[in-house]
Amino acid sequence: MKTFKLISLDVLEDTSNELLTRTIPLLDGLIIDREDEKSQWVLECLLDKKYFKYFSKIKEKNDAIMLQAKITKEANKPATFMTSIIEINDIEDHINVLFLGKIIDLKKGQIEKTLKSLIEEGYQGDQLLDKFKDSV
Incomplete structure (x- = not known):
């Protein structure tokens, strides 16, 4: 301990x-x-x-x-x-x-929430990656 x-x-x-x-x-x-x-x-x-x-x-x-x-x-x-x-x-x-x-790890939770939101908005592939980089 x-x-x-x-x-x-x-x-x-x-x-x-x-x-x-x-x-x-x-x-x-x-x-x-x-x-x-x-x-x-x-x-x-x-x-x-x-x-x-x-x-x-x-x-x-x-x-x-x-x-x-x-x-x-x-x-x-x-x-x-x-x-x-x-x-x-x-x-x-x-x-x-x-x-x-x-x-x-709240940061991890926030990242997962952002990624899920972008996927729900219809982003995929390279477009998803680019949008995710802009959001984090």
Whole structure:
């Protein structure tokens, strides 16, 4: 296992075919690459207690939650994870939220979406390739 400092955390909320970003201020956090056969990561976040209801509702529904996290340095690009909440702990004036999930590649998803759209528009062969290059 490898452990890294979690620098920032955003929740990506899907509303009306649009992803909205909710920044969650971290008091402290770690991210652990479990290096297991399922390629799972654990994100551990120490947060203000005011987020207890927000994350409890998500956990009760057993909903998947998409997160973006910056690891090690603020200058790093955020990594995107599809997670579930495995535990919420009450710690005096704070809460500790544990997420378990997999890293996902949003860029790959966007590329696939663009390509599918161009194919649906009727582009094929070299014309498809040229139009795709212009779109990406």
